[in-house]
Amino acid sequence: MDQGPFIPLDAYRPAGSPESVSAGFYEVVRRRRTVRHYATRPVSLETVKNLVRAAGTAPSGANKQPWRFVCISDPAEKARLRAAAEKEEHEFYTRLAPPDWLRDLHPLGTSENKAFLEEAPWLIVVFRLVRSDDGSKVYYSHESVGLAVGLLLVAAHHAGLSTLTYTPSRMGFLSEILKRPIHERPYLVVALGFPAEGCLVPKIDRKPLDRIMVVHEAHPPAP
Numbered sequence: 001m002d003q004g005p006f007i008p009l010d011a012y013r014p015a016g017s018p019e020s021v022s023a024g025f026y027e028v029v030r031r032r033r034t035v036r037h038y039a040t041r042p043v044s045l046e047t048v049k050n051l052v053r054a055a056g057t058a059p060s061g062a063n064k065q066p067w068r069f070v071c072i073s074d075p076a077e078k079a080r081l082r083a084a085a086e087k088e089e090h091e092f093y094t095r096l097a098p099p100d101w102l103r104d105l106h107p108l109g110t111s112e113n114k115a116f117l118e119e120a121p122w123l124i125v126v127f128r129l130v131r132s133d134d135g136s137k138v139y140y141s142h143e144s145v146g147l148a149v150g151l152l153l154v155a156a157h158h159a160g161l162s163t164l165t166y167t168p169s170r171m172g173f174l175s176e177i178l179k180r181p182i183h184e185r186p187y188l189v190v191a192l193g194f195p196a197e198g199c200l201v202p203k204i205d206r207k208p209l210d211r212i213m214v215v216h217e218a219h220p221p222a223p
């Protein structure tokens, strides 16, 4: 079978050394926080389209791009999603959640109240395709969609917007309310908007580099 066709790489060359550019990027992304309280200030559809375009540039197994981003600003639909989510959350918090899970959630201040589903100007419900739209196979779909969502969150942060990655314990209601076809499986919900004035976030720690990174460096050549 013939390979290709191939085209020249449109290489991205930032102004600045890799050391300074990567340090600058870290300064930006380290300020990303999950936000659970949103301002009423609207976010344009054009902005959301750009964020989804950015997410859609993620690498994916065999370039199958196994994702769908359902973007909702309709208040009635957000209210329906909130009502269904809170029904699931009530079950989770009162019956399904094991005690250690509830203990881990405690510092974050989460509860079965999901007001952000109505307050955030946009909800982006992300679906993972288990088959392509043309019926062909997909590969590493979980990894691929996770990478796309990561890009979406960073693109939103870069635009001065905040997000909340929301994972209801049971997500079937997302498919039903949004009438998605069977080959699309709900993956997670991203609430998107400007943070509420005076918004507080949990005081959490990030692991230091020496706890997340292991280096096997090439030995420098002998002088």
Ligand SMILES: Cc1cc2nc3c(=O)[nH]c(=O)nc-3n(C[C@H](O)[C@H](O)[C@H](O)COP(=O)(O)O)c2cc1C
Pocket: 032, 033, 034, 035, 036, 108, 110, 164, 165, 166, 167, 168, 201, 204
């Ligand atoms: C896969 C995933 C699922 C999450 N699910 C929820 C959720 O259901 N509800 C919620 O309030 N936060 C959720 N979060 C947000 C995390 O609690 C948050 O990222 C974490 O506490 C670190 O805080 P930070 O994002 O501000 O750095 C989720 C994050 C990820 C990556």
